[in-house]
Amino acid sequence: MKEIAPNTPVIVGVGFYQNPTDDPAACPEPYEMMVEAVRDAAKDAGRPDLVTTIESISVEQGMWQYRNPGKLIAEAIGCPGARSVLADLGVLQLTPLFDLFAAIQAGEVSMGVVTGGEAKYRDLRAKITGTEVSNYQEPEDTPPPDVYHPTPDPFATQAESNAGIMMPVELFAVIESALRAEQGLDIESHRDQVAELYSEFSEIAAANPHAWNREPVAASDIRNPAGKNTMLAFPYTKKHNSQWNVNQSVAILVCSVERARALGLNESQWIYPVSAAQSRHVVCLAEQRALHTHPGTVVAGQRAYELAGISADNIVAADLYSCFPSAVQSFARDLKLKRNIPWTVTGSMAFAGGPYNHGALDGVARMVEVLREKAEGDAAPGYGLTSNLSGIFGKQAVAIFANKPGPRGYRYEDVTDSVAAIDKPVPSITEYDGPASVLGYTVVFHKDTITHGFVYGETPDGKRVVARSDNQEALKVMTQKEWVGETVTISDGKLFSIESAASVVNQ
Known part of the structure; x- marks a missing residue:
């Protein structure tokens, strides 16, 4: 194998911190949790003192309001001159990591860290117990981050806003119905399949030392609403959803090969970024040509x-x-991944924890540990893949890592233009009366009661409409009989109706 280029980026350490205490006063605030994760990453690299020589600190924006979190962390760990980077909500969570890899390849820095942290469980417990907690308020003259990544991208179309669909669980449940129809599954078989998949994920979380919930969950307990596991947006119960009430942080420490060798770091623990691709071309869900598959994922993969x-x-x-x-x-389908490999190494955001805006970093960090284990006694490289989306599948990113250096080093490509050339939005409309073919739908619950439902439809002339119904009788039918491919009647551009529920259910 040829010599590795000295500016090749390599992950030398990963750090995790979580605090499951029920006492909110005993839990650190988010930036302090990130500090602990960065220190843990340096310890994992074999050199706790590395924290004082970090040159770049990238932070994923959370639910907190720090002005310059990278600077806060730098001062706490003893590298006040480190470059601070902040990525806003809506920026792909893997982007700061890709940017750090690029900076190392370009020789701009030789060591940097990407981190994220959230303390929403602390806030929840504070509310429940009536305990007052607060985060550090930086002075008003605090300088902004040295690098700031904003995102001006839309989250939804006017058609979606008019219909009132806005919660992520509702939108992803619509995608779920399209996946079900594409597979040709009936509603009950599909619910079984998804519940079994997530039960497997819960078992993976049980084996993950960093998971928030390490109790395996039976498929029936995920599938069927009971007790606190309420139905949210059909077919999703609460246990299908990302669990964001966590106190968790993560850090990924990256060096150039030259710097890592100069520091004497253990090469057997290094994990190599092999390739990465991302698409920042945004098409809102209502205007996507197909709801179950995404050109950005296909091209990036x-x-x-x-x-x-x-x-x-x-x-x-x-x-x-x-x-x-x-x-x-959808990722597994578009990336051509079969079920003979795990689709999660963390155990998923439903069980391992789904912090507000750094779940993809947790996936990379845990992948580092998994690939290290696979490297032991195996001469062939082991390749791990992580993926990330932003919005409602509006952007996509794919990264491949290996436990041994590859002959091509690390390579990256932004495929936004290529995706934009083939992924043209379908026009959506807000004023329409008439029939529409259902492309996807969901029925929304509050506890055990159906409250309303949404359909994404296509008009006879190929335009998109999004509409709502509050007819509980009709909506109940839509949880029993497949409605993708059926026709509904749209009125006022935002309401839908179907024929008599009694006649439909008896068909």
């Missing part, structure tokens, strides 16, 4: 495989972004 010189068959483990089951399944 194909390019990541090509850059790495491998195929999907070479992947030994994956961590597919798991905010909801439809995200996992």
